[in-house]
Amino acid sequence: MKTLTTILSLLILIGCGPKNQDQNQTDKRTELIPEPDRDTQSQTKKGQYGNEPKTKCNCDGLVDWRKDVKVKLFDQPNGQVINTLTHDIQGEDFLTFTIYDSQDEFFKVKIGRAIKGQQQTGWIEKEDYLGTYARNYSDNDTLFLFTNPDLKSKPTDTISKYYTELYTITDCEGKWANVIMKTTDKEFKGWIEPEMQCSSPYTTCN
Template sequence: MKQFLIIVLFLISTVSIAHAVEGNLEVIINPAYKGSITIYDKPNGRIVASVKHDFEEEDYLTFSVSNQTADFFYGTLEYSISGKKFKGWVKKGKHIGTYARNYEPRKPIKLMSGASVNSKVSTTVPEQPNLFYQVTAFDKKWAYVNVLYKGQVKQGWLSPEMQCSNPYTTCN
């Protein structure tokens, strides 16, 4: 009985932890971005910090997004190597995004019309390594993205399985 109780408590705590982070979207600040990221206490509020990539140490910023408005994302910016973290609101922009994970070089990237595997395909992007997909919104772990491909902007929902928020590799 004691073992059963321990297992049940473990499962409850695991489910609670998984549920708490279920909605966070992991993105990166474009590793080529040379500007500063301004962090606010609320959308258009007081500036609490201004950070940028540390190119000398190759310490790039990642961003765990947990909330959004039309113009801002809220979450935690973190340096990948040093681990230094900053919480707050960041204005959306072309420098916030992800790469598309594609281990099948001839298979195009599908952008969906909704944040679901059951949605229709909105458009496809022929596999192109190193394209940066701007994230403009999210729904749970789905990212609404814009990507420039051969002079044309393609947009739609990118599934969590196809996202790569690692500033050191493009997952291709």
């Protein structure tokens, strides 16, 4: 009877021994594998699904249709010329653009002819023929130019007369444009709000 008890005990030990050893090894491997870093997970998710970077500007303008100019398109500020753009004056197809960024003497734009031109993105030099028109068409419409791109900022100029001249764009912030316009006896300068801009070379904007 003692011999039978001994044999049964040995069989139980043999059956349980390897299982316990494998379990111990599994526990050790689990301890060696670190849990994913929560910050890393968040950064990866943001990188895959996050919003695209916002542009500095998103305002429209036109190349003065009265001037037969050649607009050089660069791959970067002071970089290589990738194209040279002109009006189709005979076909009355003029260059218009949207500004996305402003750096020193350059604008980053999407530019092309308004009717048939294919839009291209690149950098163009800031020139006095790049601008917008004002929309204060009647005597009842007063145009305010502001010190900052904010309706709550102080006006730099109050213009009650409608001028057909182009307001040259010198800088931008969102849909606001910083402009300058010279007449024979005065210079107007400041930020023009989006609702008072008209970038059409063909007609007034209602």
